[in-house]
Amino acid sequence: MSQVLTGKPSVDKPWMQYYPEQLIKNLKVPNSTIGEYLAAACPGKDVTAIHYYGKDITWAQIETEVNRVAKALKAVGFGVGDQIPMFLRSVPEFIYLLLAAERIGASLLCRDNTIEENVEAVKKANAKVIIAHDFLSQCDLNAYRNEAGVQQIVLLKPLRSGDRSSMPDYCKDALNDLYTDYPAYGPTTISWDEFIELGDAYTGEVDAPRDIKRPLFRAYTSGSTGPSKQVIHSACTMLGAIQQMNFYGDSSEFRPTWLVTILPPVLVAVVVSMLLLPLSSNKLLIMDPFVDVKDIDLEMMRYRPNCWPLIPMFIEIIMRNGRIPDDYDMSHLFSAGAGCEAYNNNQLKRAQKFLNDHNCNARFTIGYGCSEAGSNIGLPMSAQPLGDGNVGIPMPLTTISIFKPGTEEELTYNEMGEICQCGxxxxxxxxxxxxxxxxxxxHSDGTRWLHTGDIGYMTEDGTLYALTRGKAPRFNGGDLATLPMENRLADANIEGIDDEFFVIMPDPNHHRCFLPYLFVVLDKGYTVDDVREQILDCLEEYMHPVKIIQLPERPFFHFKTNRIGLAHDIEAGKFGEFE
Structure with a gap:
């Protein structure tokens, strides 16, 4: 690279060498609402935008439904600045609600945690009306009424826009399992169709003054690394992410299919990168929310999508279920990768081998981002080999740099510190x-920086390496960075270890210090004693785990490795005395 580096990534922006000059010159975030952005991308009113369980939904139908939903929201009392609590899966009606909320100047409030946390969110929103599926239980309905003051609940049948007869039996079973013996009923409930009829009769003003910076989407962080927090995005910030990814996922040769399984629209990444992105880049969005996670391999083989947003949990299930035939051809996948959480070298090698063994020529990539940054922060466009925490380069309108934790002191290349973003x-x-x-x-220079709390570094060519969440010093020296520690084990190829990961715990005897616990999934016939010595040999002494704990498989919570649950188990003494 001919550029003379100053040592400050935020000044040099060395990653820009990978982007075409014409793109850099022309790319900017449009001054648009999401509705306007999608309308501009619409390939034709009669073109199918969404496929949902045997039914094709055209762009004209979306427009009609959004108009009706906007009027219905006004009819039940929502207006500018209001929060609309919504407890739906990734169904077409979610898209209608999001675009309708934008029309009336309100924001969608989405959460799917415990009923206590959901009720608290509704109570804080001061909402009198909520929207949920008709498998909401009467017990939960009463909680919303009695504890949050909800006066009306709109109940949507999950297959209002689909055809049940087109669902395979395992999807029908997954949907049936969501219903309780006592579903919500009573005078406080109305059906979705009744809700729409109220809108059809509404004659007042509908559209709010245009404001693309007004709150539009409120989602909660997963809580996998600590208490969940409500993240607020506007049309402007959501399009700020979509516009930077659109060129990367675009296709002009033919129209790809894009499958979204299970993942709910309570996550910023799902809404921005998995639902709105394909709609805005002329892909056929296939919505498939009602399938048990253990059956996603069957849905992949049924739909044979060109694009399928994956997470580590999904690819692990696909590889371990054993139901994909050895001769199954996965060449229908044009891209493959995992976001959501860190992916160690062992996981990466196993996933790439699985794809190659099934005739998928895509390079398995690793995504990086967070809800606070509008989903993705970077793109996997680096010339550097994948692995060792390489998560690609910053998106073209995004600046990423590394700072000394807790300060605004910018570090130089290959120095480990806190990953910060602005864009x-x-x-x-x-x-x-x-x-x-x-x-x-x-910062003192006026730049608005998001401090992610993640620890990593950047190389001179702009490649970002994300290594661990938060600084975790160990008493007597050494920083415990989970990914590098896991990669040491992965690269050692220890016989008998199928999977491994660390959980970092506060040291009960030393303030602000931490201890590592290692969890392993072992091949049949192996015990921890068989691998203990090799594990200790390939780790530096300060990395040595205080315990090595065998699990039958990697556990997940909110689609991420359930480190927080295991941390609670460690504290509770489930694996022996907490040291």
Whole structure:
């Protein structure tokens, strides 16, 4: 690279060498609402935009439904600045609600945690109407009424827009399992169709003054690494992410299919990168929310999608279920990769081998991002080999640099510190002012930086390496970075270890210090004693786990490795005395 480096990534932006000059010159975030952005991308009103269980939904139908839903929302009392609590899966009606909320100047509030947490979110929103599926239980309905003051609940049948007869039996079973013996009923409930009829009769104003920076989408972080927080995005910030990814996922030769299984629209990445992105880049969006996670391999083989957003949990299930025939051809997948959480070298090698063994020529890539940054932060366009925490390069309108944790001191290349981001996709903030000020800091030069809390470094060519969540020093020296520690084990190819990962715990005897616990999934016939010595040999002494714990398989929570659950188990003494 001919550029003379200053040593500051935020100044040099060495990753820009990978982007075409014409793209750099012309790319900017449009001054558009999401509705306007999708309308501009529409390939034709009669073209199918969404396929949903045997039914094709055209762009004209979406427009009609959005108009009706916007009027219905006004009819039940929602208006500018209101929060609309919504507890739906990834069904077409979610898209209608999001675009309708934008029309009336409101925001969607999405959460799928415990009923207590959901009720608390509705109570804080001061909402009197909520929208849910008709498998909501009467017990949960009463909680919303009695504890959050909800006066009306709109109940949507999951297959209002689909055809049950087109579903395979395992999808029907997954849907049936969501219903309880006592589903919600009573005078506080109305059906979706009744809700729409109220809108059809509404004659007042519908459209709010246009404001692309107004809150539009409120989602909660998963809580996998700590208490979940409400993240607030606008049309502007959501398009700030979509516009930077659109060129990367575009196709002009033919129209790819894009499958979304299970993942709910309570996650920023799902809404921005998995639902709105394909709609805005002329892909056929296949919505498939009602399938048990253990059966996603069957759905992949049924739909044979060109694009299928994966997460580590999904690819692990596909590889381990054993139901994909050895001669199954996966060449229908044009891209493959995993976001959501860190992916170690062992996982990466196993996933790539699985794809290659099934005639998929795509390079398995690793995504990186967070809800606070509007989903993706980077793209896998680096010339550097994947692995060792390589998560690609910053998106073209995004600046990423590394700072000394807790400061605004920017570090140079190959120095480990906190990964920070600034760009058009950064959230408006959390619903807590103090939490927002902790995450988003205005540096002395006036730049608005999102401090992610992730630890990593950047190389001179702009490649970003994300290594661990938060700084975790060990007493007597050494920083515990989970991914490099896992990669040491992965690269050692220890016989008998199928999978491994660390959980970092506070040291009960030393303030602000931490201890590593290693969890392993072993091949049949192996025990921890068989692999203990090799594990210790390939780790530096400060990395040595205080315990090595065998599990039958990697556990997941909210689609991520359930480290927080295992941490609670460690504290509770499930694996022996907490040291």
């Amino acid at each position: 058009p996709a950064t959230m408006i903030g959390y619903d807590s002012k103090s939490a927002t000020e902790e995450a988003i800091k205005i």
